[in-house]
Amino acid sequence: MTSSLHEHIETFLSWLAVERGYSPHTLTAYRRDLAEFYDFIGPDIAAAEVASGAVRSFVYSLYRRNRAATVARKLSSLRSLFKFLLRRGLVASNPAAVISMPKQGRHLPVFLSVDEMVALLAAPGETDRFPARDRAILELLYSTGIRVAELAGLDLAMIDHGAGLVRVKGKGSKERIVPVGRMALAALAGYGEERQRLVATRGRAVVSGAVFLNNHGGRLTTRSIERQVSMYARRAGITARVTPHALRHSCATHLLEMGADLRSVQELLGHVSLSTTQRYTHLNVDHLMEVYDRAHPLARRGEASAG
Secondary structure, three states, X not given: OOOHHHHHHHHHHHXXXXXXXXXXXXXXHHHHHHHHHHXXXXXXXXXXXXXXXXXXXXXXXXXXXXXXXXXXXXXXXXXXXHHHHHHOOOOOOOOOOOOOOOOOOOOOOOOXXXXXXXXXXXXXXXXXXXXXXXXXXXXXXXXXXXXHHHHHOOEHHHEEXXXXXXXXXXXXXXXXXXXXXXXXXXXXXXXXXXXXXHHHHHHHXXXXXXXXXXXXXXXXXXXXXXXXXXXXXXXXXXXXXXXXXXXXXXXXXXXXXXXXXXXXXXXXXXXXXXXXXXXXXXXXXXXXXXXXXXXXXXXXXXXXXXX
16 A cells, blocks of 8 residues: 555544544544555555546445445445545545445343343352452443443553542543442452452552453453453353343333433433434333323323222
8 A cells, every 4th residue: 555545645644643533443544445445446546636537436346345344334434534535625626525324223232120230230249260350340331331442451550449430531532430330349349359369469560540450460351351241241141142232221221211301311422422322212011101191181180990
């Protein structure tokens, strides 16, 4: 990749990293998407020469091996690149802007019932290598609804046990303060002794300040956390595929079911747009009927008439 388009892509990625504060994971996704487009159109074309027809052909080619959601993400990456170049006068138009986004089926987030959550939280046992750590991870994910990357990046200084608050660094390096429930705080306190034993064993190998440590004293990775959550879910007899994100969905869903308002849940989860939070309003029919029967005047009148 030596053409001017490659140079523009690198400039764009640097801007995302420095000016927008995007995470390495997000930058890797952008780089992969844009490199795929670059390989498709060839190395000899300049950014200003890219036409909408080339973008459309690229998008059509993606359907043979990608889901609609993946195609939409790749097209979004191209739109962002050319929007960036257009603002800087490097291209005359955005050739990706005229390409329609693929229609996607609406997929409701996976979440657990309260009973399933109780079973999952009770899954770590004394025969596990780090039961206190794993219990604290599950409790904190469910109590706060934070993302797995936010949990993996936690430092000891970011947790205020007295106030029951945790400071997390979310997408775009934006920080927010999140309340922590009593059970999660108790689990964190219980993990303290286990962590101290690990620190004493590993000495200088320990990552200073990291809350959740692996067996070698390093910061626990998101992949390791995902494996632990999945393993404990299977042990709890949960048949659905459970990820840390499912615990985030469960936190939001249960809060809304208990009467929390959308704006509060939006702040808790760190969503920029309220429409993102509205995905969690998929309350089950039984719950809706229960609320209706308890609160609606006509429903109550019907009950009285039946009596």
